[in-house]
Amino acid sequence: MSVGARSFFVDSSCFHGERAILPPLLARQIRSVLRLRPGDSIELLDGSGALYEARLSEVTADVVAAELLGRREPATEPSVRLDLYQALLKGEKMELVLQKGTEIGVSRFVPVLSERCISRPAVSELERRLERWRTIVREAAEQSGRAALPEVAPLHRFTGACKEAVSAELAMMAWEEEHARWIGGAVRMANLSADQPRQGAARPRVALLIGPEGGFSTREAREAGEAGLKVVSLGPRILRAETAALVAATLVLCETGDMGR
DSSP states (O other): OOTTOEEEEOOGGGEETTEEEOOHHHHHIIIIISOOOTTOEEEEEOSBSOEEEEEEEEEOSSOEEEEEEEEEOOSOSOSSEEEEEEEOOOHHHHHHHHHHHHHHTOOEEEEEEOTTOSOOOOHHHHHHHHHHHHHHHHHHHHHHTOSBOOEEOOOEEHHHHHHHHTTSSEEEEEOTTOOSOBHHHHHHHHTOOTTSOOSSSOOOEEEEEEOOTTOOOHHHHHHHHHHTOEEEBOOSSOOOHHHHHHHHHHHHHHHTTTTOO
């Protein structure tokens, strides 16, 4: 990322040859909140990993446009695709996981309805929350210099989440009653180090299932294991749900070498 340049995610439809026309909400932010002017440098990201260095060429009440100066793909994305299946948490706890998880390097968030979830929003309320959650992820991705915009998927029920998660190269459930298998050992056994040569461009996927405030039930842990997930421990201490999500994501990316050497 360029020093001092603000980064913004935009849809690829905004690009027109050597020029970008910014969407109304972003245009208003640039014009009225950030008070940027023609000649100021910005960075535009298309959400897929490409970054465009740009310079504002027009800032008016009707249009905000930028001249595209160059395109590159910053090496800011992890070597693995980390999908966080997070059981619904109350209020700001869920938002914290989304914000900090984005900063850490989570690629996709999947809200999950599990047995002990306290939060059980109605359909209309869930749609409102999903919209807010996607805004939080977008802002966190821009702030933290992510090149790709993490996805916030629709709500999954527990059984469906397990069935989807096991398609990953490594699928794990963190459970406080598991003591034999540690998450770090499970990642090492999967041989997902960033130094490992890969065939083709696809990144290996890691799916991580984290429980709600009350944790997962014994029945759910059994179901996850039978579906093919590895049930793992995060260590000897009991962690709050929001802490567990962020610790688990960090441990995975540390083991793969994606938090630095």
